[in-house]
Amino acid sequence: MPYHLFKCSESIPEREKHSVIKGPGEDITSALPLGYLNTIPGSLSERGCAYCGAKHVIGTPMKDVIHMSHGPIGCTYDTWQTKRYISDNDNFQLKYTFATDMKEQNIVFGAEKMLKKNILEAFKAFPTMKRMTIYQTCASALIGDDIGAIADEIMEEMPDVDIFVCNSPGFGGPSQSGGHHKINIAWMNQKVGTVEPEITSDYVINYVGEYNIQGDQEVMQDFFKRMGIQILSTFTGNGSYDDLRGMHRAQLNVLECARSAEYICNELRVRYGIPRLDIDGFGFEPLSSSLRKVAMFFGIEDRAEAIITEETARWKPELDWYKARLTHKKVCLWPGGSKLWHWANVLHEEMGIDIVSVYTKFGHQQDMEKGISRCEEGALAIDDPNELENMEAMETLEPDIILTGKRPGEVAKKVRVPYLNAHAYHNGPWKGYEGWVRFARDIYNGIYSPIHKLSLLDISKDEIPTDVGFETQRMLSDVNLSDEVKNSTILREYTGEYDCIKGLRDKIYPEYLTKKVSEAV
Amino acid sequence: MDDLTKDRVEQLIDCIMKKCLWQFHSRTWDRERQNENILRMTTQILCDEAFDAKTLEDKCYWVDAVCLADDYKKKFTWLLGIEKSEIKLIMQEVKNRLDYLTITGSLNEELNDPLY
């Protein structure tokens, strides 16, 4: 597997060790991109900071909490419009952003008093909220404010509140990944074991590394509830602060995003003996096998099989409609850290898509090991890419679509390459059987939108054809399809609701008696 | 290893690398116990040997092993036509190869970090 130096990065030769091309018959022992290292000066990275990783990615999806940043207001920039981790309490954590708004005078004279004032004000403004997380930023870390001491003072003065302090300033790691690590360990050390949860089922899990992007957690929760499994806590999407204090009582940690949350699973395994089961909620086959595994762990396989059969029968014909139209489309799979391996193989197998490149902004070498193993030969793998490298890759690989974040996505659009938001999604949820079809629909809509063809024409110099009428997606996507596929009575486009989450919130689930209760009856 | 065995080992390895996640835990000691336990149990299942998972940890290895064994039986029908002793030999080679790919030959510089 040869390392690959982009032309545009010839002046930063250290970049060569950060990308490789998967050659025929080669494996991850012949070359592996470096990862989780400080960005090389001169490379225009797309990473976030360690505070962002701790707060915006992991802390803030907790729903019943005032999330306070102790720092300049600018640190909270990535909140309202970029994150889509919804919750079933009217999105409190999305609607309100709190920051102490540090200024120069605070840097000179200290900001602890101001922090205390802010905390009191916030609790007063939201009297039903009794939980708070506070995040250190570069500024408050540099001046050495003791956030923990202030939090202790408040908890003494207001015994009904509980506060978690996360000391993960922006400079506390090469990327957001440093912040993921810090908040995992801090939560483990400060909060796990401080609440004794109520156990209502014989089958109890923590669902870890799941952030409820556009409802992913609620989709998965639906499956678990249908099986009679109690989710003691979700770390952290749609998760509740106090539930997360009781993580130590689960029988199993079901881990979704290992990149951001394997640390807490590993610690729970070492300290409390709770095993860790890595699962995949994306794609029919990986999801089915994941549900089967969790069910098998508890000896309730029949409940999982019933769900798998029902959901597959309902949604597979719709997935296959899209597969017929997406086969051999070329995709650059450029997410943040874990979706390169969640999606690489299953996009290929279940939607027929060819992955021509994978990258990770903040992944570790472990993520590259997984991602490269799962993609086909010829794929270009890049660690911590810079903008120019992305442009060069798009020019050489000519992908039909890019799955990436907002910032690189907007750049791709400028060179007329469609993109889907891999972090916050377009029309999610994308987990679950229906979700996977919604993802296929988004990819289809992205690739075949007639606007991309039109946008390639430059009205200032190109001749605009006047003899062709408008084109629809179907006209573009079906042009090379056989009549058998085109006229199939089995395959069909997505037929679900615009909002597929709403119905889940009032759903009634079967009641399974616990062994203790059924023995007593 | 003869060519046929080599080819079969590669098929089984490819399936693990593309479909499973358990072989990629973050540290050497984790990977060692994952590979050892899951592949041992997979071999037992493929050879119809009884296994009783008692602890939560064993159960967790066991569910991954059951799924892998099912996948193997479905995809590689040649497994059904060979002797149990041969299955054991092939699975030992799979274990050696997987240990090489994920531990001894791995270029992952974080594998030997003493902390998580």
Ligand code: SF4
């Ligand atoms: S790097 Fe520092 S100053 Fe910038 S957003 Fe992150 S915490 Fe704030």
